[in-house]
Amino acid sequence: MANCNEQNCTCPNKQCERHGKCCACINYHRDSESKVFCMRDNKK
Incomplete structure (x- = not known):
């Protein structure tokens, strides 16, 4: 897969x-019940 x-x-x-x-x-991430990095609230 590319x-x-x-x-x-x-x-x-x-x-x-x-x-x-x-x-x-x-x-x-769905299988491990965690959010993908791009969907996390990454406040800086």
């Missing part, structure tokens, strides 16, 4: 096998 969203991925974990693969990332 990294279809590599340029827009906001996750800092660039070593993750799901980095830039939104569907894979969402499915992984």
Whole structure:
């Protein structure tokens, strides 16, 4: 599977096998009942 969203991925974990693969990332986090990085409230 290609990294279809590599340029827009906001996750800092660039070593993750799901980095830039939104569907894979969402499915992984849904299974672990956690939010994907781009959907967290990241106030700075």
